[in-house]
Amino acid sequence: MDGSTNDSQKKKMTHRDIEKLRRQEMSVLHASLRSLLPLEYIKGKRSMSDHMNEAVNYVKDLKNKINELSSRRDELQKELASRVSDSGSSSNNCTPSRVVIHSCLGGLVVMISSGFREQGFPVSRVLEVLIEQGLDVVNCVSTKVNQVLLLTIHTEVSDTTCIDLPGLQQKLTEVIP
Template sequence: MANRYASLRSLVPPEHLKGKKSLSDLIEVAVNYITDTKKNIKKLGLQRDKLKMLSKSGNLSANVGSSSSYSPDLITVNPCSDGVEILISSFKEEGFPLSKVLVELLERGLLVVSCSSVKENESSLHIIQCEASGLKCNVLATLQKRLTDVVNLGCKTS
C-alpha cells in the first residue's frame, strides 16, 4: 500500500502538495487535482469543438484562439446576398439573452427573416439572417462588437 501512496504522490504536482504530509491530505489533494483537471479538459474540449465548428464554416477570426481573449460566447457577423448572417456560439449552461440580440437588431433597422438554434450538450449555435442593403464593413464590425457586448454583458448601452 505504501508503494501506491508513493505512486499517487508522484503523480500530483508538487505545488499542490505544499505542507501536506498526511495520507488523508494526499488523497484530498489528489481528488481536488483530478476534479480540476477534468474541468480543464472539458473546457478545452469545448474550445476545440468551437474552433473546429468555426473552421469548417470559414468564420475563424484571428483572436478566437488566444486564451486571453477567449470568452464563452462567440459572435460573427458576415455579409450575405440580401443582408447579414449572424452566428452565435454559446457555451454557457444557462444560455444567453437571444431576445436582447433580436431587439438590438430591430433597433438597428435590420429585419430578422430567420432565426435557427441548435443545442447539443452544453453548447448552442444560433444562426440569424437579417435583410439589409448597403451595409459596409465598418458597420458590420460595429454590429459584431455591439452584439458581443449584449450577449456577454447582458446589458443594454448605446
C-alpha cells in the first residue's frame, strides 16, 4: 500500500509540474500576442479571451485594409494607364516618364510610368533612391500595358512629414531615362 500511495503522489506531482509548465508557456504566448496588438485593441481589456477576440478583430481589420489598398492600387494603375494612353503619343518609345507620389496610411505610394525602352528600366536605382530617403519598401509591382511600364511601389515610413515629396519626385525623375 505504501508503494501505491507513493506512485499516486508521484503522478500528482508530475501532473502538477506539467500543468505549471503549460500555464507558463501559455502566459508567454499570451504576452507575445499582446505585444503584437496595437494599444487601441487591448486598452481596458484584461482577460485572455478578450485579448484573443481583439486579435481576431485586428486580423480582420488588417485584411480589410489590405483589400482597400489593393483596390486603390488597381484604380490608380488604371488611371495612370489611361492617362498615359490618352497622351496620344504615336511612338510608344517616346512616351515621357512620369512619377506620381501619394501619401497613404503609414507611408507613400510611388507610381512610375515609363515608355518601354530597349535599354530597360532602372528599378534597382529607383529602390536605392527610396531607401536613401529613409523609406522601407514593402511592395513593388510592375506591369506592362500598351508598351508602357507601370511601376507601383508601396513604402513605409514612421513620419511622412519628414519626407520632401517634391524633392523625392525630382530625384526619381532624374533616375528614370
